[in-house]
Amino acid sequence: MIVVKVGGSEGINYAAVAEDAARLWKEGTRLVLVHGGSAETNRIAEALGHPPRFLEHPGGLTSRLTDRQTLEIFEMVYCGKVNKMLVELLQQRGVNAVGLSGLDGRVLEGPRKKAVKYLENGKLKVRRDTYTGTVERVNTHLLTLLLDHGYLPVLTPPAISYEGEAINTDGDTAAARVAVQLQAEALLLLSNVPGLLRNYPDESSLIPRIPAAEVAAYMTHAEGRMKKKVLGAAQAVQHGVGRVVLGDARVEAPITQALAGRGTVIA
Numbered sequence: 001m002i003v004v005k006v007g008g009s010e011g012i013n014y015a016a017v018a019e020d021a022a023r024l025w026k027e028g029t030r031l032v033l034v035h036g037g038s039a040e041t042n043r044i045a046e047a048l049g050h051p052p053r054f055l056e057h058p059g060g061l062t063s064r065l066t067d068r069q070t071l072e073i074f075e076m077v078y079c080g081k082v083n084k085m086l087v088e089l090l091q092q093r094g095v096n097a098v099g100l101s102g103l104d105g106r107v108l109e110g111p112r113k114k115a116v117k118y119l120e121n122g123k124l125k126v127r128r129d130t131y132t133g134t135v136e137r138v139n140t141h142l143l144t145l146l147l148d149h150g151y152l153p154v155l156t157p158p159a160i161s162y163e164g165e166a167i168n169t170d171g172d173t174a175a176a177r178v179a180v181q182l183q184a185e186a187l188l189l190l191s192n193v194p195g196l197l198r199n200y201p202d203e204s205s206l207i208p209r210i211p212a213a214e215v216a217a218y219m220t221h222a223e224g225r226m227k228k229k230v231l232g233a234a235q236a237v238q239h240g241v242g243r244v245v246l247g248d249a250r251v252e253a254p255i256t257q258a259l260a261g262r263g264t265v266i267a
Protein backbone atom coordinates (compact mmCIF):
# COMPACT_ATOMS: atom_id res chain seq x y z
CA MET A 1 0.00 0.00 0.00
CA ILE A 2 1.33 3.41 -0.91
CA VAL A 3 -0.15 6.86 -0.34
CA VAL A 4 0.77 9.49 -2.92
CA LYS A 5 0.06 13.15 -2.30
CA VAL A 6 0.40 15.32 -5.37
CA GLY A 7 0.60 19.03 -4.69
CA GLY A 8 -1.27 21.86 -6.29
CA SER A 9 1.54 24.32 -6.84
CA GLU A 10 2.61 25.57 -10.28
CA GLY A 11 4.24 23.21 -12.76
CA ILE A 12 2.89 19.84 -11.67
CA ASN A 13 2.62 17.26 -14.44
CA TYR A 14 -0.78 15.72 -13.63
CA ALA A 15 -0.82 13.60 -16.78
CA ALA A 16 2.50 12.02 -15.77
CA VAL A 17 1.19 11.37 -12.25
CA ALA A 18 -1.97 9.71 -13.64
CA GLU A 19 -0.01 7.68 -16.19
CA ASP A 20 2.38 6.39 -13.55
CA ALA A 21 -0.41 5.73 -11.00
CA ALA A 22 -2.37 3.79 -13.64
CA ARG A 23 0.62 1.63 -14.54
CA LEU A 24 1.39 0.80 -10.90
CA TRP A 25 -2.29 0.17 -10.16
CA LYS A 26 -2.59 -2.26 -13.06
CA GLU A 27 0.53 -4.07 -11.81
CA GLY A 28 -1.29 -4.60 -8.50
CA THR A 29 -0.02 -1.77 -6.27
CA ARG A 30 -2.67 -0.65 -3.78
CA LEU A 31 -2.67 3.11 -3.93
CA VAL A 32 -4.52 6.10 -2.52
CA LEU A 33 -4.01 9.44 -4.23
CA VAL A 34 -4.36 12.65 -2.20
CA HIS A 35 -4.06 16.04 -3.87
CA GLY A 36 -3.77 19.78 -3.28
CA GLY A 37 -4.86 22.75 -5.36
CA SER A 38 -3.36 25.89 -3.87
CA ALA A 39 -2.17 27.73 -7.00
CA GLU A 40 -5.49 27.28 -8.85
CA THR A 41 -7.43 28.29 -5.72
CA ASN A 42 -5.40 31.51 -5.59
CA ARG A 43 -6.19 32.24 -9.25
CA ILE A 44 -9.93 31.54 -8.96
CA ALA A 45 -10.19 33.49 -5.69
CA GLU A 46 -8.59 36.52 -7.40
CA ALA A 47 -10.93 36.16 -10.38
CA LEU A 48 -13.95 36.02 -8.07
CA GLY A 49 -12.87 39.19 -6.28
CA HIS A 50 -12.00 37.48 -2.99
CA PRO A 51 -8.19 37.42 -3.13
CA PRO A 52 -6.34 34.88 -0.98
CA ARG A 53 -4.95 35.92 2.37
CA PHE A 54 -2.42 33.99 4.40
CA LEU A 55 -1.81 34.01 8.11
CA GLU A 56 1.62 33.73 9.61
CA HIS A 57 1.56 31.77 12.85
CA PRO A 58 3.94 32.00 15.77
CA GLY A 59 6.56 29.32 15.06
CA GLY A 60 6.79 30.09 11.37
CA LEU A 61 3.95 28.07 9.81
CA THR A 62 1.59 29.84 7.42
CA SER A 63 -1.98 28.98 6.44
CA ARG A 64 -4.75 30.22 4.17
CA LEU A 65 -7.20 32.47 5.96
CA THR A 66 -10.36 30.42 5.41
CA ASP A 67 -13.54 32.41 5.95
CA ARG A 68 -16.82 30.98 4.66
CA GLN A 69 -16.43 32.44 1.17
CA THR A 70 -12.85 31.18 0.91
CA LEU A 71 -14.00 27.73 2.02
CA GLU A 72 -16.57 27.66 -0.80
CA ILE A 73 -13.99 28.76 -3.39
CA PHE A 74 -11.58 26.16 -1.95
CA GLU A 75 -14.25 23.46 -2.43
CA MET A 76 -14.95 24.56 -6.00
CA VAL A 77 -11.32 24.13 -6.91
CA TYR A 78 -10.16 21.20 -4.77
CA CYS A 79 -13.32 19.03 -4.85
CA GLY A 80 -14.41 20.27 -8.27
CA LYS A 81 -11.81 21.24 -10.80
CA VAL A 82 -8.69 19.45 -9.53
CA ASN A 83 -10.36 16.34 -8.12
CA LYS A 84 -12.43 15.72 -11.25
CA MET A 85 -9.44 16.41 -13.51
CA LEU A 86 -7.45 13.67 -11.74
CA VAL A 87 -10.39 11.26 -11.79
CA GLU A 88 -10.84 11.95 -15.52
CA LEU A 89 -7.12 11.41 -16.26
CA LEU A 90 -7.22 8.09 -14.39
CA GLN A 91 -10.48 6.99 -16.02
CA GLN A 92 -8.97 7.72 -19.46
CA ARG A 93 -6.17 5.31 -18.51
CA GLY A 94 -8.53 2.51 -17.53
CA VAL A 95 -8.51 3.01 -13.76
CA ASN A 96 -11.84 3.17 -11.95
CA ALA A 97 -11.00 6.16 -9.78
CA VAL A 98 -13.46 7.60 -7.25
CA GLY A 99 -13.09 11.21 -6.14
CA LEU A 100 -13.82 11.95 -2.50
CA SER A 101 -13.38 14.96 -0.28
CA GLY A 102 -12.71 14.49 3.41
CA LEU A 103 -16.38 15.35 3.98
CA ASP A 104 -17.67 12.38 2.00
CA GLY A 105 -18.18 9.42 4.27
CA ARG A 106 -16.26 11.42 6.90
CA VAL A 107 -13.04 10.16 5.32
CA LEU A 108 -10.94 12.88 7.00
CA GLU A 109 -12.26 13.94 10.39
CA GLY A 110 -10.97 16.12 13.19
CA PRO A 111 -11.54 19.17 15.37
CA ARG A 112 -12.26 22.62 13.97
CA LYS A 113 -9.85 25.15 15.48
CA LYS A 114 -11.63 27.27 18.06
CA ALA A 115 -9.03 30.00 17.85
CA VAL A 116 -6.32 30.67 15.30
CA LYS A 117 -3.34 32.66 16.56
CA TYR A 118 -1.40 34.70 14.03
CA LEU A 119 1.05 37.56 13.80
CA GLU A 120 0.18 40.94 12.30
CA ASN A 121 2.93 43.56 12.24
CA GLY A 122 4.69 41.60 14.97
CA LYS A 123 1.60 41.55 17.21
CA LEU A 124 -0.14 38.36 18.28
CA LYS A 125 -3.80 38.27 17.18
CA VAL A 126 -6.60 35.71 17.35
CA ARG A 127 -9.45 34.80 14.97
CA ARG A 128 -12.31 32.54 15.95
CA ASP A 129 -14.25 32.54 12.68
CA THR A 130 -12.07 30.42 10.41
CA TYR A 131 -13.04 27.07 8.92
CA THR A 132 -9.78 25.26 9.59
CA GLY A 133 -8.77 22.21 11.52
CA THR A 134 -6.63 19.10 11.67
CA VAL A 135 -7.26 15.49 10.73
CA GLU A 136 -7.31 13.08 13.67
CA ARG A 137 -9.37 10.24 12.24
CA VAL A 138 -9.47 8.54 8.85
CA ASN A 139 -12.38 6.42 7.67
CA THR A 140 -10.17 3.50 6.66
CA HIS A 141 -13.27 1.29 6.40
CA LEU A 142 -14.54 3.26 3.40
CA LEU A 143 -11.09 3.46 1.79
CA THR A 144 -10.52 -0.29 2.23
CA LEU A 145 -14.01 -1.03 0.88
CA LEU A 146 -13.18 0.89 -2.28
CA LEU A 147 -9.68 -0.58 -2.66
CA ASP A 148 -10.93 -4.13 -2.10
CA HIS A 149 -13.42 -3.68 -4.92
CA GLY A 150 -10.99 -2.23 -7.44
CA TYR A 151 -11.67 1.51 -7.00
CA LEU A 152 -8.77 3.93 -6.64
CA PRO A 153 -9.67 6.65 -4.09
CA VAL A 154 -8.68 10.20 -5.08
CA LEU A 155 -8.88 12.20 -1.85
CA THR A 156 -8.89 15.92 -1.22
CA PRO A 157 -9.38 18.39 1.63
CA PRO A 158 -11.56 19.81 3.13
CA ALA A 159 -11.96 17.53 6.11
CA ILE A 160 -15.05 17.36 8.31
CA SER A 161 -15.21 18.59 11.90
CA TYR A 162 -16.73 16.46 14.67
CA GLU A 163 -19.73 18.81 14.44
CA GLY A 164 -20.09 18.13 10.71
CA GLU A 165 -18.63 21.38 9.32
CA ALA A 166 -16.27 21.49 6.35
CA ILE A 167 -12.80 22.52 7.51
CA ASN A 168 -9.77 23.45 5.47
CA THR A 169 -6.91 21.22 6.43
CA ASP A 170 -3.35 20.83 5.23
CA GLY A 171 -3.09 18.18 2.50
CA ASP A 172 0.38 16.99 3.45
CA THR A 173 -0.39 16.26 7.08
CA ALA A 174 -3.78 14.77 6.05
CA ALA A 175 -1.97 12.43 3.63
CA ALA A 176 0.44 11.51 6.42
CA ARG A 177 -2.50 10.60 8.64
CA VAL A 178 -4.03 8.47 5.85
CA ALA A 179 -0.69 6.68 5.37
CA VAL A 180 -0.40 5.98 9.10
CA GLN A 181 -3.96 4.69 9.42
CA LEU A 182 -3.67 2.49 6.33
CA GLN A 183 -0.25 1.26 7.55
CA ALA A 184 1.27 2.24 4.21
CA GLU A 185 4.78 1.11 3.41
CA ALA A 186 5.49 4.43 1.74
CA LEU A 187 4.15 7.98 1.65
CA LEU A 188 5.20 10.11 -1.32
CA LEU A 189 4.76 13.88 -1.07
CA LEU A 190 5.22 15.12 -4.63
CA SER A 191 5.35 18.80 -5.52
CA ASN A 192 7.13 21.30 -7.77
CA VAL A 193 10.60 20.94 -6.24
CA PRO A 194 13.00 17.95 -6.35
CA GLY A 195 12.65 17.50 -2.57
CA LEU A 196 13.89 19.39 0.46
CA LEU A 197 16.56 21.85 -0.67
CA ARG A 198 19.32 22.94 1.66
CA ASN A 199 19.40 26.35 -0.02
CA TYR A 200 15.97 26.91 -1.58
CA PRO A 201 15.54 27.58 -4.55
CA ASP A 202 18.91 26.10 -5.58
CA GLU A 203 17.84 22.70 -6.94
CA SER A 204 21.38 21.36 -6.83
CA SER A 205 21.24 21.61 -3.02
CA LEU A 206 18.84 18.65 -2.65
CA ILE A 207 19.07 16.84 0.69
CA PRO A 208 18.93 13.19 -0.45
CA ARG A 209 18.35 11.46 2.88
CA ILE A 210 17.19 12.34 6.38
CA PRO A 211 17.33 9.75 9.17
CA ALA A 212 13.91 9.63 10.88
CA ALA A 213 15.36 10.60 14.26
CA GLU A 214 16.91 13.76 12.82
CA VAL A 215 13.92 15.28 11.03
CA ALA A 216 13.48 18.09 13.55
CA ALA A 217 16.98 19.38 12.83
CA TYR A 218 16.11 19.76 9.14
CA MET A 219 13.04 21.90 9.79
CA THR A 220 15.29 24.96 9.66
CA HIS A 221 15.86 24.40 5.92
CA ALA A 222 12.14 24.45 5.13
CA GLU A 223 10.38 27.75 4.64
CA GLY A 224 6.66 28.38 4.74
CA ARG A 225 4.74 25.61 3.09
CA MET A 226 7.63 23.15 2.94
CA LYS A 227 7.53 23.01 6.76
CA LYS A 228 4.19 21.16 6.58
CA LYS A 229 5.69 18.49 4.37
CA VAL A 230 8.63 17.90 6.68
CA LEU A 231 6.22 17.87 9.63
CA GLY A 232 3.91 15.37 7.89
CA ALA A 233 6.88 13.21 6.97
CA ALA A 234 8.11 13.20 10.56
CA GLN A 235 4.66 12.23 11.89
CA ALA A 236 4.33 9.43 9.34
CA VAL A 237 7.67 7.76 10.03
CA GLN A 238 7.23 8.13 13.79
CA HIS A 239 3.93 6.27 13.49
CA GLY A 240 5.16 3.34 11.45
CA VAL A 241 5.12 4.34 7.78
CA GLY A 242 8.21 2.66 6.30
CA ARG A 243 9.54 5.68 4.45
CA VAL A 244 8.49 9.07 3.20
CA VAL A 245 9.86 10.57 0.01
CA LEU A 246 9.58 14.26 -0.84
CA GLY A 247 9.69 14.05 -4.62
CA ASP A 248 9.23 15.93 -7.87
CA ALA A 249 5.85 15.92 -9.66
CA ARG A 250 7.10 17.85 -12.70
CA VAL A 251 8.94 14.87 -14.20
CA GLU A 252 7.90 11.73 -16.12
CA ALA A 253 7.06 8.69 -13.95
CA PRO A 254 7.10 10.79 -10.76
CA ILE A 255 5.76 8.03 -8.49
CA THR A 256 8.17 5.37 -9.77
CA GLN A 257 11.07 7.79 -9.46
CA ALA A 258 10.17 8.69 -5.88
CA LEU A 259 9.75 5.00 -5.01
CA ALA A 260 13.23 4.43 -6.43
CA GLY A 261 14.56 6.99 -3.97
CA ARG A 262 14.78 10.09 -6.14
CA GLY A 263 14.06 13.09 -3.92
CA THR A 264 14.49 13.45 -0.17
CA VAL A 265 14.05 10.07 1.52
CA ILE A 266 13.06 10.13 5.18
CA ALA A 267 13.33 6.72 6.84
Ligand SMILES: Nc1ncnc2c1ncn2[C@@H]1O[C@H](COP(=O)(O)OP(=O)(O)OP(=O)(O)O)[C@@H](O)[C@H]1O
Nearest residue numbers: 007008009036037038191196197200221223225226
Ligand atom coordinates in the same frame (compact mmCIF):
# COMPACT_ATOMS: atom_id res chain seq x y z
N1 LIG B 1 13.89 24.19 1.59
C1 LIG B 1 12.94 24.06 0.65
N2 LIG B 1 13.06 23.11 -0.29
C2 LIG B 1 12.10 22.96 -1.24
N3 LIG B 1 10.98 23.73 -1.33
C3 LIG B 1 10.82 24.70 -0.42
C4 LIG B 1 11.78 24.90 0.61
N4 LIG B 1 11.35 25.92 1.37
C5 LIG B 1 10.18 26.32 0.86
N5 LIG B 1 9.83 25.61 -0.23
C6 LIG B 1 8.61 25.82 -1.00
O1 LIG B 1 7.70 24.74 -0.83
C7 LIG B 1 6.88 24.66 -2.00
C8 LIG B 1 6.16 23.34 -2.05
O2 LIG B 1 5.12 23.32 -1.10
P1 LIG B 1 3.60 23.71 -1.49
O3 LIG B 1 2.76 23.36 -0.31
O4 LIG B 1 3.56 25.08 -2.03
O5 LIG B 1 3.31 22.76 -2.69
P2 LIG B 1 2.21 21.70 -2.99
O6 LIG B 1 2.22 20.62 -1.99
O7 LIG B 1 2.55 21.34 -4.39
O8 LIG B 1 0.81 22.50 -2.95
P3 LIG B 1 -0.63 22.24 -2.26
O9 LIG B 1 -0.58 22.99 -0.98
O10 LIG B 1 -1.60 22.79 -3.22
O11 LIG B 1 -0.80 20.78 -2.05
C9 LIG B 1 7.87 24.88 -3.12
O12 LIG B 1 7.25 25.33 -4.30
C10 LIG B 1 8.81 25.94 -2.51
O13 LIG B 1 8.38 27.22 -2.91
